[in-house]
Amino acid sequence: MKTFFNLPIMRGLRWQIFGTAAGGLLVAAIRALMGLEAFGPLLFTEPSWVVGALTGAIAFMFGVGALDDWLKMAAGEAVAEEHHDPPGWQKYFSVSYDHKVIGIQYTAASIILIGTGGLLALIFRTELSRAGLDFLSLQWYNTLMSLHGMIMIVSILVGIAGVMNYLVPMLLGARDMAFPRLNAFGFWVVVPASMLLLGSMALGGVDTGWTGYPPLSVRSPIGIQMFFVGVWVAGWSSILGSLNLLVTVLRLRARGMTSFKMPIFVWAAIAASIISLTATQLISLAFQMVVFERALGMPFFNPDLGGNPILFQHLFWFYSHPVVYVFVLPGLGIISELLPVFVRKPLFGYRWIAMSSLGIALVGFVVWAHHMFTSGMNEYLRVPFMYSTLLVAVPTGVKFFSWVATMWQGRIKVETPMLFVLGGIFVFLLGGLTGPPNATVSTDLHLHDTYFIVGHFHDTMFGGYVFPFFAALYYWFPKATGKRLNERLGKWHFWLMTPSVVGFTLLMMRIGLLGMRRRIADYDPALGFDFTHLLITIFGYLVFISVLIFLYNVYITIKRGEPATGNVWGSRSPEWQVPSPMPPHNYSAEMVVVGEPYDYGRPDAPPYVIFEKQESAQ
Amino acid sequence: MKQGLKVFLILAVLTAVEFAVALLVPSAFLLGLMATAKAGLVIYYYMHIYKLVAEEEITDRESYAYKEGTNRVGLWLFLLSDFFLFAGLLISRFNLLGFTRPHLNQTLGFAVTVMLLVSSYFMNRAETRFKEGDLAGFQANAWITLGLGLAFMLGVVAVEWPLAAAEGLTASGSAAGAIFYLMTGMHAFHVLTGLIFLAIVLRNARHGVFAEGKGWPVEAAAVYWHFVDVVWIFFYPALYLIGTLI
Numbered sequence A: 001m002k003t004f005f006n007l008p009i010m011r012g013l014r015w016q017i018f019g020t021a022a023g024g025l026l027v028a029a030i031r032a033l034m035g036l037e038a039f040g041p042l043l044f045t046e047p048s049w050v051v052g053a054l055t056g057a058i059a060f061m062f063g064v065g066a067l068d069d070w071l072k073m074a075a076g077e078a079v080a081e082e083h084h085d086p087p088g089w090q091k092y093f094s095v096s097y098d099h100k101v102i103g104i105q106y107t108a109a110s111i112i113l114i115g116t117g118g119l120l121a122l123i124f125r126t127e128l129s130r131a132g133l134d135f136l137s138l139q140w141y142n143t144l145m146s147l148h149g150m151i152m153i154v155s156i157l158v159g160i161a162g163v164m165n166y167l168v169p170m171l172l173g174a175r176d177m178a179f180p181r182l183n184a185f186g187f188w189v190v191v192p193a194s195m196l197l198l199g200s201m202a203l204g205g206v207d208t209g210w211t212g213y214p215p216l217s218v219r220s221p222i223g224i225q226m227f228f229v230g231v232w233v234a235g236w237s238s239i240l241g242s243l244n245l246l247v248t249v250l251r252l253r254a255r256g257m258t259s260f261k262m263p264i265f266v267w268a269a270i271a272a273s274i275i276s277l278t279a280t281q282l283i284s285l286a287f288q289m290v291v292f293e294r295a296l297g298m299p300f301f302n303p304d305l306g307g308n309p310i311l312f313q314h315l316f317w318f319y320s321h322p323v324v325y326v327f328v329l330p331g332l333g334i335i336s337e338l339l340p341v342f343v344r345k346p347l348f349g350y351r352w353i354a355m356s357s358l359g360i361a362l363v364g365f366v367v368w369a370h371h372m373f374t375s376g377m378n379e380y381l382r383v384p385f386m387y388s389t390l391l392v393a394v395p396t397g398v399k400f401f402s403w404v405a406t407m408w409q410g411r412i413k414v415e416t417p418m419l420f421v422l423g424g425i426f427v428f429l430l431g432g433l434t435g436p437p438n439a440t441v442s443t444d445l446h447l448h449d450t451y452f453i454v455g456h457f458h459d460t461m462f463g464g465y466v467f468p469f470f471a472a473l474y475y476w477f478p479k480a481t482g483k484r485l486n487e488r489l490g491k492w493h494f495w496l497m498t499p500s501v502v503g504f505t506l507l508m509m510r511i512g513l514l515g516m517r518r519r520i521a522d523y524d525p526a527l528g529f530d531f532t533h534l535l536i537t538i539f540g541y542l543v544f545i546s547v548l549i550f551l552y553n554v555y556i557t558i559k560r561g562e563p564a565t566g567n568v569w570g571s572r573s574p575e576w577q578v579p580s581p582m583p584p585h586n587y588s589a590e591m592v593v594v595g596e597p598y599d600y601g602r603p604d605a606p607p608y609v610i611f612e613k614q615e616s617a618q
Numbered sequence B: 001m002k003q004g005l006k007v008f009l010i011l012a013v014l015t016a017v018e019f020a021v022a023l024l025v026p027s028a029f030l031l032g033l034m035a036t037a038k039a040g041l042v043i044y045y046y047m048h049i050y051k052l053v054a055e056e057e058i059t060d061r062e063s064y065a066y067k068e069g070t071n072r073v074g075l076w077l078f079l080l081s082d083f084f085l086f087a088g089l090l091i092s093r094f095n096l097l098g099f100t101r102p103h104l105n106q107t108l109g110f111a112v113t114v115m116l117l118v119s120s121y122f123m124n125r126a127e128t129r130f131k132e133g134d135l136a137g138f139q140a141n142a143w144i145t146l147g148l149g150l151a152f153m154l155g156v157v158a159v160e161w162p163l164a165a166a167e168g169l170t171a172s173g174s175a176a177g178a179i180f181y182l183m184t185g186m187h188a189f190h191v192l193t194g195l196i197f198l199a200i201v202l203r204n205a206r207h208g209v210f211a212e213g214k215g216w217p218v219e220a221a222a223v224y225w226h227f228v229d230v231v232w233i234f235f236y237p238a239l240y241l242i243g244t245l246i
């Protein structure tokens, strides 16, 4: 128990509490000197809480030790090149610079957040399973619904970061990411950010939905400030993580790895990183403006004083549309990466897939206003944004054709990762086909703010992220641990999750078409949606149970799983050419690319990479 | 004449012309064009962006030179990200105010703009001196940069802000005031971080931390400083020159 409380993460959390108190008290003292109220009904006043949230997050970073080396550098002291992690499980709760440890930290954090977000959804889904308010207040319904959205988004960003961090240096043949300290910083800011998001529940909650639109968010309880500051802090993880990834790809590729010989997942990671490096700044700005409007009365979004609430929506969606590609592009990359392994055929149209990832990312920057067809923005913007949005279907279609052509006449081995790949393709297809009706102005005017959108969105998220994420976990678990997850439990997981996801999303779309509004706590029983809502709730529980099966699988596999240290899936990819689990500095010899990454089923093809022992070190 | 000085003189002339253009033909297009030209000069000559694509023949990835190149890519990507923040602020300004502008003290605005521009010249001189191995020259020029930077920041936060507020442009009074304080405040915050960064680099350089060719932090501080200047090159016309008075 004592070791537990001495872990760096626990020290960081203690510091966060002290930091919040210190920042809050400082503002209280300043306010007292200015003759203003020093304390409010929720202990502190709102400005105190905002400053406290920020100082608390900074204090966490000091407390956990993520800034130690930079402080030394600033003081002009030498910093050790090699960083030694504590042995065993403790390294996962301490600052580590090893990209594999950070990747696992990110992934574990993502699973914890997904569980939390899922749990919140189950609570309000239970409330929705029949008409009438049964056990939640309107305020709590709104809070749970809003936080479900934002916590899931953070969990997806964190999960993407986990997979990219773990894989990309190994796929490139690098020892680590380009900036290991920055990498650790990027992970650790997620912890105080998550605390802030969850902390908003204690400060009156959030009643705006995950979008936080003003003027509603200007009138919300103080909890919305914790929500805004939390997202802002988490944004740094996205920005710095994607910066690190781009530099790593640009500078640390193995010899011979020209741009069209990179593993296809790397292309997806590049495309996603371009978006999160740049667009994240705009949601940060939008949220900061609301924070300032609330705390200092700066009327950015108040039309009475010359403000414009539509401006918020433009800034917000300039990030929040492209970010869905940050979620799905790496997932689609995983699909393209794994398919050839399991069908034993080359990836069809490698260059097209690589370019389609970039194409989706770039077109994604100019489609944001399709979320605003009903907002009252200038009407002449509608049609151009409709066409730009429909254009996204072209590069996305390229990916589907490539997958189908890759599978065509292949000898498909249906193991658990492949099941999730196939499930992902199917569910993402459902999400993709239900997209154009929302992009088309005439139909969107009917569909906007209905459950149709919710169903469509959950199909894209499950198909584009959740299924590929689980495929990646089943596929690379042996690489990380040297043990293989149980196939039987994996199949249970898949066969429970897939019909449930398809079921609840299609039912959501159905009642959405019939007029069910989204984001509301109650509905008229005369609409006749009770039974459908009950089914949606039951399917939601089944998805949750299937994830519990996965967690149980992880638990028993780590405890007494069969060892799997070799090339479990018969992959050509570099990380599988060496025994598992990977040693701290990855490959002991220099990796050189000599062949094509996906020449499966061609016995005379050269291997993708070889490892050259250096004759003389240095 | 040294290249740094030539570039500075062109920038100075452009700034004067810009001010004259704003008085005579207040065309947003012309002013935007001039700001872009000024920014281009700073980005090319002072921030030497061309070093990003310089042909390298370094094969040893553990060498300082290769790592410096990697750091350079990282810094520029960070600036790209930060650029989106400032672009967002500019877009917000035009969304809220259109082609109108609040009443501000023109003399003060011009004065702080000149200070920041001159500080960029001295920052460039400092970097050049450092590369030549002239540590004393580096320090002298870095001190001047710090002084001018501090003067700029105080000019905005301690002089301009109270003046504007006294004339009725307050942060909570109107959207025009709100966006003015947010833009200048966000920029001043970046100036402050640049000052701290430069002060740390100056101190460490005096203690001989950047021995023999290991001078990346000096270059990083300089490039970051010029970036802050580039942002102001756009913010100055956007706040002081473009549009009709409200």
Ligand SMILES: [Cu+2]
Binding pocket: A320, A321, A367, A368, A370, A371
């Ligand atoms: Cu969208």
